[in-house]
Amino acid sequence: MERLATPIVTTLKTKMHILFTLLLLICSLNEAQLHLQPDNETNSYLKPAGSHVEAGNPSEHQQTCTQDISAVLREMSASLAGLKVEVKYLQKENEAKTRELELLKQQDQEKTKELELQKSVLDNLKQQDQAKTKELELQRRELDKLKQQDQVKQVAFSASLLESGVEELGPFNAQTPLVFKRVVTNIGNAYNPNTGFFIAPVRGVYHFVFHIKGHGHASHYTAAALFKNGEKTFIASEQQPSHLAGTANSITLLLEVGDVVFLHQWENTRVFDNENHHTTFSGHLIFTM
Known part of the structure; x- marks a missing residue:
């Protein structure tokens, strides 16, 4: 302005x-x-008779x-x-x-x-909230992992050869997988009754026991072997000329996650089971490693 x-x-x-x-x-x-105005005398000659002009001062x-x-x-x-x-x-x-x-x-x-x-404070609070959220998510995952590990630590199974009825297997010219179909206990679901495979869910020390029954025969044994990942470990066998023959064995193994344990009936042998469930396969986790 x-x-x-x-x-x-x-x-x-x-x-x-x-x-x-x-x-x-x-x-x-x-x-x-x-x-420039003329004087009075000059004007007197020029003015008409009787006229009167006043001169200014x-x-x-x-x-x-x-x-x-x-x-x-x-x-x-x-x-x-x-x-x-x-x-x-x-x-x-x-x-x-x-x-x-x-x-x-x-x-x-x-x-x-x-x-x-205020924006800086709000951004800082958002960052802290995100950090807390991530921390809570990590804690939740860790808790879930611990729960899973705790559940995995609970591993045990027990099964017999037949669901029901009477059956005698063999003799066969080659080793034959034994599939124990009647599952009594399967904590952790590590044993598969369709394949007869036990798959280790966690690294640790496991103990397995197997009992095999068969009718005595002069030329045929009653025998089975336990395998780990296709490699034979222990075998149980019995031979007698008559009556019901039985054999058993047990083993403790260090297994990695995914290792497979199963039983094979030995070639040229006889295996028997009925409603009394003589032939069985059991195992459990002792401790993790």
Whole structure:
């Protein structure tokens, strides 16, 4: 507003200067006209009879012109003084508005800083929340893992050869898998009654026991062997010429996850089972490693 007031004062001064110049020019022209008027004697010859012309007084005209100029100057001075007062008022108002604007800017900057600080705090809280969420997720997974490990540690099974009825297997010309179909216990579901395979769910030490029955015969044994991953470990066998013959064996093995344990009936042997479940296969986890 201070910049706006300055051109106003300048414009007014220019107009006053022009007006003052015009007044001086008018007064000069009036004075020149008075000097150009003929004197009374000359006019007396030129004037018609009976006519009367009054000659003006130059000093009176000059005095009137000076008075008019003074009046205009006083009016212009009064206007200029009023304008100066208005300009000062506008300058003060402009300064007050400027201070108010600066204060608003400072308040805006403070609010901006406060918002940035709150945003930073909120981001920090979000990061902490994400970290806590990840930590809780890890703890949950660890807990689930511990639960699974605890469940895996509980491994035991026991099964007999036949579900029901009476059957004698063999003799065969080659080793034949023994599938124990009647499952009494299968904690951990490591034994598969469809294949006869026990698959280790966890690394650890396991103990297995197998009992084999068969009718005595002069030419055929009653025998079976326990295999680990296709490799023969222990064998149980019995031979007698008549009556029911029985044999058994047990073994303790260190198994890795996925190792397979199963029984094979030995070639040229006889294996028997009935509703009394003489031929059985059992095992359990002793401890993990």
